Amino acid sequence: MREFNELQSMEAIEHFITANKLAFLYISQPNCSVCHGLLPQVQTLMEQFPQIQLGHIDAHEVEAVAGRFSIFTVPVLLLFVEGKEFIREARIVHMDLLEEKLKKVYHHMAE
Template sequence: MLTAVIHSIETPEQLDAILKQYPAVLLLFGAPSCGVCQVLKPQIATLLAKDFPRMQLAYIDCEAQVELAARYQVFSLPVVETIFYGKSFARFSKVFSLGDLKGAIARPYELLNAE
């Protein structure tokens, strides 16, 4: 099965570097204690590898990275945010489907590929 590389974010500087380096990044805010987050992580990685291979997946453990969770105003888990060229395009929290996520990524990703 094809899966995207998951960048596990250890510092705010590491996240900033990834956001500068790649034009398309999906942020997944989760925690080891969040069962839904742990189920979503490989599913999102597979979705990105299959349908959006130029998009990077960055995982932020909110229990370890409280500063980043606060910076992105994450108050409940899971939270997924799509970033294109440093700008937020879509954000989902708590209850959402992979279909919702795929639909939100498709249009801006299509524009990315038009370049």
């Protein structure tokens, strides 16, 4: 399973997005059972996409993240390509659909 970088400030989050061509954010909260159940599945899925950089944000710790990314629930999964949001999944994530979306973006970027 791939590990996520813990991002603990808005400055770190913005830098992570701009510094990486493919940046994936997993936004969760400590008291969210869906978040805790989904994270290992996402970590396993991301093994297929080694060039995507992984960042985790605790929305309880970095409260400004909700306003910055218009988040109303957790978990939220965001993929940024060259600083632009390409994929957004929230709350109930269908892993097979997420995998399809990631493959399309990933293989297009690899060309």
